[in-house]
Amino acid sequence: ETVMTQSQDTLSASPGERATLSCRASHSVNFDLAWYQQKPGQAPRLLIYGASTRATGIPARFSGSGSGTKFTLTISSLQSEDFAVYFCQQYNNWPLTFGGGTKVEIK
Amino acid sequence: QVHLVESGGNLVKPGGSLRLSCAASGFTFSDFYMSWIRQAPGTGLEWVAYISSRGDTVYYSDSVKGRFTISRDYATNSVYLQMNSLRAEDTAVYHCASGHDSGYFDYWGQGALLTVSS
Numbered sequence: 001e002t003v004m005t006q007s008q009d010t011l012s013a014s015p016g017e018r019a020t021l022s023c024r025a026s027h028s029v030n031f032d033l034a035w036y037q038q039k040p041g042q043a044p045r046l047l048i049y050g051a052s053t054r055a056t057g058i059p060a061r062f063s064g065s066g067s068g069t070k071f072t073l074t075i076s077s078l079q080s081e082d083f084a085v086y087f088c089q090q091y092n093n094w095p096l097t098f099g100g101g102t103k104v105e106i107k
Numbered sequence: 108q109v110h111l112v113e114s115g116g117n118l119v120k121p122g123g124s125l126r127l128s129c130a131a132s133g134f135t136f137s138d139f140y141m142s143w144i145r146q147a148p149g150t151g152l153e154w155v156a157y158i159s160s161r162g163d164t165v166y167y168s169d170s171v172k173g174r175f176t177i178s179r180d181y182a183t184n185s186v187y188l189q190m191n192s193l194r195a196e197d198t199a200v201y202h203c204a205s206g207h208d209s210g211y212f213d214y215w216g217q218g219a220l221l222t223v224s225s
Contacts, residue, residue: 034211036152043111043202043215044152055213087152091210095168096142096154 002026002090006099012107019075021102023088028068032092035064035073038101039084047086048073078104109133109214111203116219119193127188127219129203134214136184137161139207143177143188145199146218155201156188171197193223 003026013019023033031051036044046055048064051071061076075082083106088099115127127143143155156177157166165177176189186203200218207213 032209036212041217043217044204044212045215046211046213049209049211089152089211094166096157096210098144098152098154100151 001095002029002093002097004088004090004097004099006086006088006102008102009100010103010105012105013078014107015078015080017078017107019078019082019104021073021075021086021104023066023071023073023099025069025071025090029090029092031067032090033064033066033071034089034091035062036087036089037082037084038087044087075104109205111205111214111216113201113203113216113219116201116221118222118224120225121194121223123193123223124189124191125193125221127190127201127203127221129186129188129216131184131186131203131205134205136179137181139205139213141177141179141186142204142206142212143175143186144202144204144212144215145197146202147196147199152202153199158186160207190221193221195223197221198223 005024033051035048038044052064063074065072085101085103087101110132112130142157158177174192179186202218203216204212205214
């Protein structure tokens, strides 16, 4: 099983700041990495797939990078609606696995 | 507009059974694979089960293999999760999710709460 690790449980930042979230895989998943955003009481929303491709309707301030075992989600300028929990997911092999999540909170 | 609406969540005793349903609309159901993904209270996401777009391939997590069965009905655009031999550790919100390419999920439902407790 590929273990996904999001080392930051919580990231505190102010609106307008840049936020950088990390995700590591226990072994290579190539570019088969997705990012999701989840707000309280809501379903997760797909942000990024293929490590760097924005899903339909996702603002350009969200960007993804990385390959292999190390990945990053960057929010270039935090907006109020971006304060949420972010999960990474690998889909290179079975079972599909998720990171534990990073909560982006207002500083 | 895409909708995935789960139903069937309930309080069940350990060892009991329950079937969750997910009604899909707003997309071509037969083109999408479907999964159930659960989230225990205050924790992260755990993938549980997958069924291919044609319904001919299924996968399960080790934690539910042999106890849970995923199925789909193209006439009603629904996906199901039959859960048997339930345990306390199965307590979670169960999300239905769909995807069309490679294993990530384009759409998610709000979830149905299963509580396993005596």
